[in-house]
Amino acid sequence: MVSQHTKIYSGRVAIKWRMQMGHIYSGFTPSETVKLQNAAIDGQKAIVAAWADIQSVKSNKTASVAYRRWFGTYHNARAQTVFEKINAIHYALTASSLKLTKSGAAGHYAAAFEPDAGWNMHKVKEIVKSGGYTVEYTNLFFGNFTEDEGGKHPQALTFVHELSHVVASTDDMDYPPDIDEECYGQLKCKYIATNHPDVAINNADSYGFYCTEFLA
Numbered sequence: 001m002v003s004q005h006t007k008i009y010s011g012r013v014a015i016k017w018r019m020q021m022g023h024i025y026s027g028f029t030p031s032e033t034v035k036l037q038n039a040a041i042d043g044q045k046a047i048v049a050a051w052a053d054i055q056s057v058k059s060n061k062t063a064s065v066a067y068r069r070w071f072g073t074y075h076n077a078r079a080q081t082v083f084e085k086i087n088a089i090h091y092a093l094t095a096s097s098l099k100l101t102k103s104g105a106a107g108h109y110a111a112a113f114e115p116d117a118g119w120n121m122h123k124v125k126e127i128v129k130s131g132g133y134t135v136e137y138t139n140l141f142f143g144n145f146t147e148d149e150g151g152k153h154p155q156a157l158t159f160v161h162e163l164s165h166v167v168a169s170t171d172d173m174d175y176p177p178d179i180d181e182e183c184y185g186q187l188k189c190k191y192i193a194t195n196h197p198d199v200a201i202n203n204a205d206s207y208g209f210y211c212t213e214f215l216a
Contacts, residue, residue, distance in 0.1 A: 027102030039155035049214030072197030
């Protein structure tokens, strides 16, 4: 089974960067760059919409349809965690550019590099100030996803997923019924939202599905 995403990378390599549309791309073909640009545009739209939704959830102290689907019933502390993570992603995306690289690695769609400030949501301003953050994408990202893996917007979902690792301290959480598996895909994310919401609020794919819920 292919592991969709990962956040374990900490090493960096010297790369010649190329700036396009606010983000920095390296190693992609022209068609891949366009596809990744579209994923970034859709990802940003999704994050902005999710940011508005979680503010409404907090204000009304009531779960929206999207919030309930991916994070479960309303609970003050859990909603605060989701708000803080979405807020960090929103801030990072609007305050800095991403460094996006092409990788020949196998077994995953994308991977986030550990920032110099570490995996720490509360250091998002330091991460942005230090020059941003790096995410790599493999050939699998440009292929086909199953409906369960990526929903209707798999590339945008992956974009949000990886960004949540870098600036919001999410993880690929263990799947409670089988800890040898991680919480990837719609079915598992919906299951943990209903049965293990404390897991859902820290799971990267849950944020990807939540945000892309707002795309047409």
